[in-house]
Amino acid sequence: MIKQLVPGQTTAREVVEKLGGPNEVVQLGRRTAYRYDSSTSKSALFSLLLVTFANQDTRQDRLWVFFDEDNNLTHFGATYGSHRTQYAMPWEDVHEASDNESRDASRAGVGK
Amino acid sequence: MRGSLCCLLALLSVSCVTGEFAQRTVNEPVDLQLLRQLQVGKDDLGTCLAMLGAPVDAREYDVAADGTSGLALVWFWSRQVGWGLRASWSITREASASFEFDWAGTNMPGCVLWFDHDLKLTNYREGLVGELLPKRTRPSAAASTQ
Numbered sequence: 001m002i003k004q005l006v007p008g009q010t011t012a013r014e015v016v017e018k019l020g021g022p023n024e025v026v027q028l029g030r031r032t033a034y035r036y037d038s039s040t041s042k043s044a045l046f047s048l049l050l051v052t053f054a055n056q057d058t059r060q061d062r063l064w065v066f067f068d069e070d071n072n073l074t075h076f077g078a079t080y081g082s083h084r085t086q087y088a089m090p091w092e093d094v095h096e097a098s099d100n101e102s103r104d105a106s107r108a109g110v111g112k
Numbered sequence: 113m114r115g116s117l118c119c120l121l122a123l124l125s126v127s128c129v130t131g132e133f134a135q136r137t138v139n140e141p142v143d144l145q146l147l148r149q150l151q152v153g154k155d156d157l158g159t160c161l162a163m164l165g166a167p168v169d170a171r172e173y174d175v176a177a178d179g180t181s182g183l184a185l186v187w188f189w190s191r192q193v194g195w196g197l198r199a200s201w202s203i204t205r206e207a208s209a210s211f212e213f214d215w216a217g218t219n220m221p222g223c224v225l226w227f228d229h230d231l232k233l234t235n236y237r238e239g240l241v242g243e244l245l246p247k248r249t250r251p252s253a254a255a256s257t258q
Contacts, residue, residue, distance in 0.1 A: 007158075026170050026171070026172075027172065028170065028171075028172040028181055028183050029172050029175055029176075029179055029180045029181025029182075029183075029229070030179045030180055030181075031181075031183075033170050035170070047130070049130075050129075050130050050131060051130060051131050051132070051133065052130050052131070052132045052133070052134075052198060053132075053133050053134070054132055054133070054134040054135070055134065055135045055136075056134075056135070056136045056137070057137050058136075058137065058138045058139070059138075059139060059140060060139060060168075062165070062166035062167075062168070063166055064161070064166045064167060064170060066157065066170075074157075075157050075158050075161055075231075076161070077161030077162070077164075077165055077166040077167070078165060078166050079165035079166040081139065081140055084140070088135075089135075090133050090134050090135035090193060091133075091135070092135075094135075094137055095137070095140055095141065095191075100140075
């Protein structure tokens with residue numbers, strides 16, 4: 001759907017018809033911007049009597065679309081991170097590039 | 113001293129107090145190498161979005177009398193790791209209360225990009241978001257109706 005967005009051609013109405021209502025509408029002077037996002041969290045908990053080890057990893061897919069004062073699309077930018085969330089222990093680095101690459105490869109439209 | 117110890121033992125006997133070592137991560141850090149490749153006065157909104165992806169927040173700033181404005185894009189992320197205490201105890205058979213204390217800080221690292229009225233990049237900075245964020249220039253809807 002996002003690949004169908006064409007700056008200079010797509011209108012705000014068409015964006016809403018394709019993607020639904022945005023999470024937030026921001027006024028930027030005479031321009032406007034819509035934010036779409038979706039979050040995913042994965043939590044892991046390991047308890048040993050008086051000590052608990054916990055990890056919570058939260059990431060987002062985000063899309064911002066920017067319109068001029070005539071509600072025509074001028075720019076858009078997307079970030080895909082929700083598929084990268086991990087179950088882990090608190091001493092583990094959940095932002096390692098190798099982990100991200102393997103998860104990107106398994107998500108359609110994101111991996112190379 | 114003995115009284116305090118008795119109170120502590122009594123509390124432990126009816127509750128569950130544990131130490132907690134926890135990590136909480138929210139969002140991913142922006143690639144700082146990419147960020148530092150941005151060229152003020154040359155890059156614009158389109159090239160910055162292509163390089164860094166979608167921001168977490170977008171705000172207007174420098175609103176002119178004719179209604180045009182500049183734009184600030186904000187990215188932030190959080191990685192909190194540390195020890196804390198978690199306590200919970202039964203109030204009745206059906207209800208319980210819990211208490212959690214974390215040592216982690218509250219401000220988050222991030223970066224802000226500023227664009228002029230023509231959407232050219234005029235500045236960018238990395239640091240703590242609370243110190244970087246521009247103040248909102250318009251009153252909230254609730255305030256404006258009063």
